[in-house]
Amino acid sequence: MKEIRAFEDKLQQLFSDGLVRGSTHLANGQEAVAVGAAAALAPQDVVFCTYRGHHHCLARGMPPEAAFAEILGRLGGCCGGKGGSMHLTDPSLGLLGSYAIVGAHIPIAVGSAWASRVNGDDAVTCCFFGDGTTTIGSFHEALNLAAVWRLPIIFICENNQYSEYTPIAEVVPVVNPAADRASAYGLKSVLVDGNDIEAVRSAVTDARGTAAEGNGPSLIEAVTYRQSGHSRADPGTYKPAAEVAYWNTRDPIKLFETSLDLPTGELEAMNRGVEATIAAALEVALASPEPGPEALLTSVWGDAPT
Numbered sequence: 439m440k441e442i443r444a445f446e447d448k449l450q451q452l453f454s455d456g457l458v459r460g461s462t463h464l465a466n467g468q469e470a471v472a473v474g475a476a477a478a479l480a481p482q483d484v485v486f487c488t489y490r491g492h493h494h495c496l497a498r499g500m501p502p503e504a505a506f507a508e509i510l511g512r513l514g515g516c517c518g519g520k521g522g523s524m525h526l527t528d529p530s531l532g533l534l535g536s537y538a539i540v541g542a543h544i545p546i547a548v549g550s551a552w553a554s555r556v557n558g559d560d561a562v563t564c565c566f567f568g569d570g571t572t573t574i575g576s577f578h579e580a581l582n583l584a585a586v587w588r589l590p591i592i593f594i595c596e597n598n599q600y601s602e603y604t605p606i607a608e609v610v611p612v613v614n615p616a617a618d619r620a621s622a623y624g625l626k627s628v629l630v631d632g633n634d635i636e637a638v639r640s641a642v643t644d645a646r647g648t649a650a651e652g653n654g655p656s657l658i659e660a661v662t663y664r665q666s667g668h669s670r671a672d673p674g675t676y677k678p679a680a681e682v683a684y685w686n687t688r689d690p691i692k693l694f695e696t697s698l699d700l701p702t703g704e705l706e707a708m709n710r711g712v713e714a715t716i717a718a719a720l721e722v723a724l725a726s727p728e729p730g731p732e733a734l735l736t737s738v739w740g741d742a743p744t
């Protein structure tokens with residue numbers, strides 16, 4: 439979690455320095471969802487992310503060098519610098535894409551779970567999306583099909599309270615946009631504290647067991663908070679100060695630190711290690727060249743690395 443936080447803090451700085459083209463969407467405050475879930479998955483599992491997906495990719499094992507280089511548009515990036523922040527992908531890690539069209543990846547993730555059924559492999563698909571995504575038709579269509587076919591898939595709604603600049607409570611008629619709709623698909627309502635890494639790990643472990651035993655999908659709503667703005671240029675000034683202050687007291691890293699009660703020296707050493715890892719990763723990424731014009735013709739269709 440600390441590495442992810444340090445990675446994204448550094449990224450924000452790179453933006454301010456004008457080094458990143460395109461947009462980025464940070465997940466400060468949401469690290470426990472990514473790391474708790476990653477801890478519960480198996481190596482053969484498959485993960486689908488959104489444009490707010492740095493934390494999921496890093497938690498799944500993407501080296502920070504490859505993520506930095508991708509976001510900086512360098513050859514050493516996980517997609518050779520051609521995808522950028524919103525499309526971090528690495529099939530060798532089971533990361534089958536980060537998708538910028540809200541909800542578009544959910545039916546694709548259902549297809550991945552169906553492929554596991556057809557191929558007889560023992561992979562479980564895990565699909566992340568936001569609270570606002572539950573207002574998109576493909577969410578409901580995909581949930582329905584996955585439930586009817588009892589596919590091995592875990593849907594994880596990261597309820598960070600906002601859909602861009604809109605509080606989610608203004609645009610859905612239920613309090614919990616995912617958990618309150620689970621029964622419509624014959625699924626259990628699973629609501630977890632998304633800032634409690636152990637709670638997330640436990641919920642995803644249960645869901646993985648259900649999927650692996652052939653008992654179909656789970657829909658988990660992890661309640662969390664987006665500490666940053668929606669995207670790089672958004673200072674988030676529409677968020678009420680008291681709300682921001684409340685969620686700062688529920689920062690997932692601070693909560694876990696407190697529960698571990700580590701000796702101060704150990705924590706400080708950990709913090710220094712994290713800073714050094716991220717600084718070194720950035721140095722590697724910055725040393726990587728930008729792709730040349732020949733990159734236009736590679737990895738377009740079937741020539742992509744497998």
Ligand SMILES: Cc1ncc(C[n+]2csc(CCOP(=O)(O)OP(=O)(O)O)c2C)c(N)n1
Nearest residue numbers: 490538539540568569570571598600601602
């Ligand atoms: C189909 C579609 N409509 C609108 C957008 C613009 N858009 C980008 S992010 C976003 C908000 C999504 O909110 P949520 O699902 O809660 O995810 P979060 O950004 O909070 O992680 C919107 C409306 C888009 N990318 N795709």
Ligand SMILES: [Mg+2]
Nearest residue numbers: 568569600601
């Ligand atoms: Mg949201």
